[in-house]
Amino acid sequence: MNTAVTTCPIQFNVDLPDWLQSCLLSERRATNEVALADNSLICRAFEFAYQLHEGQCRKSGEPYICHPIAVAGLLRDLGGSPAMIAAGFLHDVVEDTDVTPDEIEQRFGVEVRHLVEGVTKLSKFTFSSKTERQAENFRRMFLAMAKDIRVIVVKLADRLHNMRTLEHLADEKRRSIALETREIFAPLANRLGIGRFKWELEDLSFKYLEPEQYRRTQELVAEKRADRQARLNEVTEILRRRLEEVGINCSELSGRPKHLYGIYQKMQRQQKEYHQVYDVSAIRILVETKDECYRALAIVHDEFRPIPGRFKDYIGLPKPNRYQSLHTGVIGSSGHPIEVQIRTLAMHQVAEYGIAAHWKYKETGSTPTLVKPEDEKFTWLRQLLEWQNDLKDAQEYLESVKDNLFEDDVYVFTPKGDVFSLAQGATPVDFAYRIHTEVGNTCTGARVNGRMVTLDTVLKNGDIVEILTQKNGHPSLDWLNFVVCAGARNRIRQWYKRSHRDENICRGRELLEKELGKSSFDSLCKSEPMQAVAQRCNYQSVEDLLAGLGYGEVTLNLVVNRLRDGVKGKQPITTDIEVLPPSTVSQKALRESVPAFRTNKSPIIGVEGLLHHLAGCCHPIPGEPIMGIVTRSSRGISIHRQSCRNLETVDGDRLVPVSWNTATETQRPLTYPIDVQIEALDRVGVLNDILSRLKDDNINVRSAMVKTYPGFPALINLCIDVRDLNQLERTFSQIKKMSDILNIRRLNESERLN
Incomplete structure (x- = not known):
């Protein structure tokens, strides 16, 4: 589409920050090409976003355009280029309006388009779960980061302003966003070295996730502020005088408070009270050269007694995010421990702005070059990209992302x-x-x-x-x-899967063939819809999809549902979608012979007033086609699954058509026992992980037995209580998503006895 916008000056009904007013004014009064080049893109992006978001409001009631303005301001403070600032204004237009990426490129260039696309959520796609949507959004974001690392800086600015205004959302939504921020975005800011973003994101997440602890920590810090500041002032004056005596010029020598979440974390991690945390505040010394850093350290240790084991040289051995500084703990003149940080101004800029320091600050005076994702400092990002194809399960991918982002x-x-x-x-x-x-x-x-x-x-x-x-x-x-x-865990699992690839392909083929039928199955595997399903499930080929299905990376229901979605509106695929079970009884005849639905209190229709019981050989559950057998004993009618092999040997005159009563007032038992066997990689904690999945769905476990053999997968037999077939299938699907699970199936009577 081609969204119409005015070309004449616009009257804005919101308060604009001084920097934006200045930018708009200078652009309109510009008489030289340099001024136009500096401001035109930013002004056009703002005016375009203003008109598109006009009439939209945030949950707080303020005009929506206030959010893009704030995001663009954060990017400007980081020293972002005009393209980054423009992307800050436009980052929500593709998701919230009818504007397309092609139109963004046409109006503002390919650079702005890529930045906007990289931070746009997949809101117009359908996913089977919230977890899958979240995982795909992160996959898309990390791929965009691989092309241009500035994508994540725009995303972090967006998230920071959202966190600053989180109080206007519902409590559950606040907690969800805060948790994602603490687990993903704050560690991302740390990985990129943007300390000022990381600290604020952590403190804001702390505020909403643990409000009581946040308020308590805030009160503790406020109570001791005066005494702490007095001690810091005394120490800084002593150090300032000594450094001047030896000719070291300090561009800054000051105390700074540790952020609240950092204090709380240290108290929890070290099991200490607030008064026992020595680095609640630190003294920061900024000097001119690396040599002066070590000379200043000698002065600090000469004047105050160092605390053993508290010296860290991050200049000689920088952190993975390229943070550099000397950290040392000393006993101050008042007897209290104090942390001292010593670094150059350039190191401080990197500590505050991270990768943004590479384009915000220019030590040589030349045009700054953007950081490339292939640089050594982004090894962690390359690992995440490698896992894009390795990890198909959304939950496992998110867990791997979280693990890899922590420092x-x-x-x-x-x-x-x-x-x-x-x-x-x-x-x-x-x-x-x-x-x-x-x-x-x-x-x-x-x-x-x-x-x-x-x-x-x-x-x-x-x-x-x-x-x-x-x-x-x-x-x-x-x-x-x-x-x-x-990374190591995933590589070990991948090797195991590849070494059993043929076996996994056969297992996956059997599962899919059983579901879809044998007729034309080979041609279906070669069809265009099947290839599309493989690609949508993040596999390169149908064979890879079958291997993943056999290994349990992807569930049968997901593959079948996406295949059916893919052929809607196209020529039907010839398959036996409804396969009859191995029984001499005609399922079609059985369905036709089941009595018409009627409301009553019996859980099974067709045995009203008669003695009946559920067969122990097949354990039928609501949602499965069933059939009754008149027993030769005094136990009345035995209810079996229609696929039960015991039906094959029963005379037809002993069969009783029955069905589950789906009436809401049915007073049937809440749960039914089911025996299942799980084949899993033998590792510590695998049973606990399985039980956690069952607990999430409120499933009771009656019994559990594990058999292990050196060098072979573990066999786990469980007896669980389920409500119906839907819950059982959902449970199987959740367990199959675990990367350690090779197979899961129901057990029949003879297998249970063995």
């Missing part, structure tokens, strides 16, 4: 001196997979600091690790019990 803080070295950062608790296997997938897959041993160690040894800062490999080496399922890095 690595163990540094280990190769024998050649290369340094790698790993998560706390990492082992040689984690290190091997961090080097390369093949190194991990062929790992057979490790040396740490020249000594042979077991593969589950926990690595420490400064360890020199050598990985021993063999060509015929391969991963062990036992490794899943001790690796801590999501």
Whole structure:
């Protein structure tokens, strides 16, 4: 479409910030090309967004345009380019109006289009669950980040302003957004080194997720503010005088408060009271050169007694987000511990603005270059992109994203001196997979600091690790019990799946063939709709889809539903969609012979007033086609599933057509026992993870038995109580989504007895 906009000056009915008023005024009065180039794009984007959002309001009642203005202002403060600021104004127009990405490109250029598309949610697509929608939004965002890292900076500015105005939403919505912010966006800001965003996002999330603890921490900080400031002033004056004496010029020497969530985290992590946390406030010393950082450190340690174990050199060994500073803890003149941070101005700019410092601040005076996602500092982003195709389950993908976003803080070295950062608790296997997938897959041993160690040894800062490999080496399922890095876990699972690929393809084919029927199944697998289903499920080919189905990465219901959606409006595919079970009884005849629906209090229609019971051989549950058998004993009528093999040997005159009573006033039992068997990778905690999924759906577990054999998957037999077939299928679907699950099925009577 081509949205009409006016070209004459617009009268705005909202208060504009000074920077935007100045921009609009200078653009209209501009007489040279430089001024036009600097302001035209920003002004056109603002006016376009203003007209599109006119009449729209936020939950607070204020005009919606106030939000894009605030986002653009945050990006301007970070030193964003005109294209970034324009994207800040336009970031919601594709999602909330009829404007298309093509029109954005036509009006504002391809650069702005890519930034806007990267932060646009998939609101116009249909997903089977909220989790799947969330996962696909993040997949799309990370792919956009790979092309232009500025996408996430725009998204962070958007999220920060939303968090600042979160009080106008319902409580449940507030908690949901705050939780996503704390688990995803605050760690993202930390990964990118944008400290000022990270701290505020964490504090705002803390405010809505744990309001009582937030208020308590706020009160504790406020109570001690005067005493704390007096101590800091005393220490800063002493250090200022000493630094001047040795000729070190400080561009800044001041105290700064630690953010509330950081204080609360430290109190919880170290099990300390507020008065025991020594770095509630810190003194920051900004000097001119790296050499002066170490000279200033010597002055601090000479004047005040250092606390053992509290010195950290992030200049010599920067954090993964390129944060650099010297941190030391000392005992102040009043006897209280104080943290001191020493860095150069350039380091401070990176600490505050992260990647934005690369284009906001220019040390050489030349035009700043944008940070490229392929830079070494974005190893974590490349890992996330690699997992796009590895992890099909939305829940597992989100968990891996969260795991990978939290900061690595163990540094280990190769024998050649290369340094790698790993998560706390990492082992040689984690290190091997961090080097390369093949190194991990062929790992057979490790040396740490020249000594042979077991593969589950926990690595420490400064360890020199050598990985021993063999060509015929391969991963062990036992490794899943001790690796801590999501990348290592996923690579081990992927190897196992690939090594059993043919078996998984056969299993997936059998499952789908049983559901759709054998007729023309081969031609269906080669059809265009089937290929489209594979791609929508994030698989490259139908064969990959069948392997994923066999392994349990994708559920049968999801594949069948998407296939049926894909052929709507097209030529019907010739398949036996409704397959008769292995029974001599005609299902069609049975359905036709079932009595017409009538309301009564019996859970089963057709046995009113008669003695009856549910058969123990097949355990029928509501939602399944059933058939009654007149027993030769005194137990009356036995109710079986229509697919039960015991029906095959029964004389026709003993069959009683029955059906489940779906009337709302039916007083049937709440739950029915079902025996299931789960085949899973043998690792610590797999049963607990399965039970957690069952608990989420309020399913009671009557009994559980686990059988394990070295080198083979674990067999888990459960007896669970379910309400009906829908709940059982939903439960199977949720368990199949777990990456460790190979298969899940119902057990018949003979299998239960064995």
